[in-house]
Amino acid sequence: MAQLGGVPVLILKEGSERTRGKDAQRSNIMAARVIAEAVRSTLGPRGMDKMLVDSLGDVTITNDGAAILDEIEVQHPAAKMLVGVAKTQDDEVGDGTTTAVIIAGELLKRAEELLDQKIHPTIIVSGYKKATDEAKRILDQIAIEVDPEDVETLKKIAITSMNSKSVLGAKEHFADIAVKAIKQIAEKKDGKIEANRDMVNLVKKQGKSILETELVQGMVVDKELVHPAMPKIIKNAKIALVDAAIEIEKTEFDAEIRISDPTQMQAFLDEEQNLLKQMVETIKNTGANVIFSQKGIDDTAQHYLAKAGIAAVRRVKKSDMEKLAKATGATIVTSLKELKPEHLGYAGLVEELKVATDKMVYVRECKNPKAVTIVIRGGTEHVVDEGERALNDALSVVRDVIEDRKMVAGGGAPEVELAKRLRDYAESIGGREQLAIEAFADSLEIIPKTLAENAGHDQLDIIVKLRAAHEKDGLWMGVNINTGEVADMLKAGVLEPLRVKKQAIVSASEAAEMILRIDDVIASKPHSESKGGEGTSGGKPGMPGGGPPGMGGMPGMM
Numbered sequence: 083m084a085q086l087g088g089v090p091v092l093i094l095k096e097g098s099e100r101t102r103g104k105d106a107q108r109s110n111i112m113a114a115r116v117i118a119e120a121v122r123s124t125l126g127p128r129g130m131d132k133m134l135v136d137s138l139g140d141v142t143i144t145n146d147g148a149a150i151l152d153e154i155e156v157q158h159p160a161a162k163m164l165v166g167v168a169k170t171q172d173d174e175v176g177d178g179t180t181t182a183v184i185i186a187g188e189l190l191k192r193a194e195e196l197l198d199q200k201i202h203p204t205i206i207v208s209g210y211k212k213a214t215d216e217a218k219r220i221l222d223q224i225a226i227e228v229d230p231e232d233v234e235t236l237k238k239i240a241i242t243s244m245n246s247k248s249v250l251g252a253k254e255h256f257a258d259i260a261v262k263a264i265k266q267i268a269e270k271k272d273g274k275i276e277a278n279r280d281m282v283n284l285v286k287k288q289g290k291s292i293l294e295t296e297l298v299q300g301m302v303v304d305k306e307l308v309h310p311a312m313p314k315i316i317k318n319a320k321i322a323l324v325d326a327a328i329e330i331e332k333t334e335f336d337a338e339i340r341i342s343d344p345t346q347m348q349a350f351l352d353e354e355q356n357l358l359k360q361m362v363e364t365i366k367n368t369g370a371n372v373i374f375s376q377k378g379i380d381d382t383a384q385h386y387l388a389k390a391g392i393a394a395v396r397r398v399k400k401s402d403m404e405k406l407a408k409a410t411g412a413t414i415v416t417s418l419k420e421l422k423p424e425h426l427g428y429a430g431l432v433e434e435l436k437v438a439t440d441k442m443v444y445v446r447e448c449k450n451p452k453a454v455t456i457v458i459r460g461g462t463e464h465v466v467d468e469g470e471r472a473l474n475d476a477l478s479v480v481r482d483v484i485e486d487r488k489m490v491a492g493g494g495a496p497e498v499e500l501a502k503r504l505r506d507y508a509e510s511i512g513g514r515e516q517l518a519i520e521a522f523a524d525s526l527e528i529i530p531k532t533l534a535e536n537a538g539h540d541q542l543d544i545i546v547k548l549r550a551a552h553e554k555d556g557l558w559m560g561v562n563i564n565t566g567e568v569a570d571m572l573k574a575g576v577l578e579p580l581r582v583k584k585q586a587i588v589s590a591s592e593a594a595e596m597i598l599r600i601d602d603v604i605a606s607k608p609h610s611e612s613k614g615g616e617g618t619s620g621g622k623p624g625m626p627g628g629g630p631p632g633m634g635g636m637p638g639m640m
Contacts, residue, residue, distance in 0.1 A: 101603045107197065110160035110597050111190045117156065117164040118187020121147045125180050125529070127245040128537040128563050143464050145246055146471045147180030148172035160597050167593045171585055176279070176478020177243050178582040181529060185590035188528040192521035193598055201514055207595045209511075209518020214591040216507050216519075217500050217526075218584055224499065224557060225488040225580045226572075230268075230275060236261045238575040239483055240476040242492050245576075247472040249465075252292045256469075259297045260476035263454050266299070267408075268484055277481040283405055283455040284473060286466045289438040290459040295469065300409045300429055300448040302455040303402055305395045306441035307434050308379050311388035319432040321445070322370035322421055323403055323414040328361055328387075328394075329380035330354055355382060361418055362386040368423050372432050374398045374406055376414075393432060395443055408453035409445060482579035491571035492578045493560025494530025498548045500587075501526045526587075530561050539566035 101109060123130050124145035134142045134153040142153050151165045167186055168179040193206050228235055240257035249256060268277040285302050307314070341347050358380055365373055365387070372393045379387070379396040387394045398406070407414055412427025430447025437457070456473060460466035483489055490496045501523040508519035527545055534544040544561055547568045551559035560576065562569035571577075 099605045106603045111194050113158040113161040114164050114190050115187045117161045118183050121180050126533040126536050129246045163593050167589045171589050175582045175585045177475045178586040182586040182589045186593045188525040189594035192525050203598045205514045206518045209515040213519045213522035217587050220503050228487050228489050230484045239479050239577045243475040243479045244472045248468050249472045260480050264480040266454050281453040285457045287438045292460045294459045298455040300445040301406050303443045308394050308396050309384040309388040312393045314434045316432045319372045319429045320370050321410050321412050321427040322373045323412045325376040325416045327377035328383045358383045364418050366390050405453035409448045409451035479579050482581040488580035489577050491558040492576040493571040495558045495560035495571045497526040497529040498552050502552050533561045537563035
């Protein structure tokens with residue numbers, strides 16, 4: 083609202099709330115820091131789990147940063163940016179979500195201290211940008227080359243990504259599966275190795291032990307055969323993939339058929355049967371003994387297929403059809419008339435098995451399949467879900483390393499090395515930006531500090547020892563969470579992909595920079611608020627000034 087000659091002039095919609103200057107900055111920084119604090123205790127092998135209960139009462143137990151932030155219903159706009167950081171990190175590299183969020187929270191905490199020293203936000207943002215570019219350059223410089231055929235190293239990288247998950251007893255088994263799966267689907271393109279993570283199909287089935295999770299060299303389709311008389315086991319399967327219905331198509335326009343003689347009715351029905359018989363004959367003549375259809379299969383056609391000894395599955399998802407094509411070498415055809423023997427794929431064995439309470443079709447023993455399936459087992463639904471999250475991380479990090487061929491050690495070692503080198507770099511920059519770069523360096527040390535704190539050790543002692551070790555050229559010295567001492571992480575086999583580290587720092591820095599540049603928050607009145615209801619600043623969630631108690635008066639969060 084503005085005043086013009088004593089008369090108030092309404093500029094914003096009635097009920098809008100505006101926060102400006104330092105208040106807006108502090109509110110945004112506080113919201114983002116609370117999000118970082120929420121996931122901080124989950125970092126590392128000794129990190130704790132969170133139990134999340136949604137509005138329907140469904141329970142999720144996990145310490146996966148992306149899963150936690152995805153489940154929490156965050157309302158504050160600045161906090162949503164940090165949730166976006168976790169999502170980007172998960173989509174791009176598949177791991178390091180908690181690291182990215184914690185670093186972003188610490189960057190904002192250090193920035194707040196600089197703001198109190200009257201340093202302008204744009205100078206802090208400029209310093210952070212320079213520090214990010216330098217950090218990326220240093221990481222490229224210190225990264226270690228990895229041979230994609232070095233299975234032992236790939237397994238260590240997979241195990242490191244799963245160390246914080248609750249599937250600890252099965253991590254060796256899971257690492258073995260993840261490495262085999264990614265190596266199987268990896269393809270060479272233009273001299274580079276590419277591994278499409280989507281070509282690893284994850285099927286969750288409750289029951290048995292998590293150690294009975296298996297890798298299938300082919301596909302598992304979560305459907306059953308359409309007719310009980312069809313063969314349940316087919317060896318040397320020739321597989322047809324059809325994106326067409328095996329049934330009589332209805333006309334696109336309304337038609338009326340007038341029958342004056344009962345024999346004409348019978349002839350009409352016979353012709354329908356003959357058409358379906360011909361469709362089945364077409365499939366049989368190609369030599370196919372298994373057919374997967376993306377659309378429906380008529381009941382009569384099912385009978386003829388069963389008589390011909392052909393196993394059929396209908397209404398298969400499009401994504402599963404694409405993976406079946408990659409696994410078996412078959413070509414998906416859009417019409418039965420186009421189906422020829424050269425379009426068929428091959429699998430050594432196709433069988434229908436009952437897994438838990440459902441029947442599923444296993445397509446095994448494919449020749450060099452470029453799509454594979456992992457069937458995840460576990461005693462309870464929560465164990466199976468956590469197994470899926472662990473495998474997702476393991477598959478992603480193995481893919482990152484196979485594609486980039488670069489890794490670094492973990493345990494906080496690269497962060498301490500970056501902090502040391504960034505402090506030297508800051509001196510060469512000088513001016514007020516030097517303070518921002520030093521703040522960036524200090525922020526990176528939050529990772530080894532948190533690892534030590536979550537393991538029950540004194541973070542101050544650890545950071546002093548780490549800095550001393552890195553001054554003596556101990557490049558890969560990190561936190562040994564078991565002893566509370568510093569140790570060579572490379573020798574300990576704690577390894578991470580270079581891509582994960584770089585993305586975590588870049589994502590965290592960009593989110594912090596964006597939040598720091600905001601000096602004005604204009605929030606409209608929520609739709610749910612009635613016209614004669616509460617005041618606009620009366621603690622409405624998502625509005626500045628409101629929020630649950632214990633949040634420091636910050637906007638509503640969770």
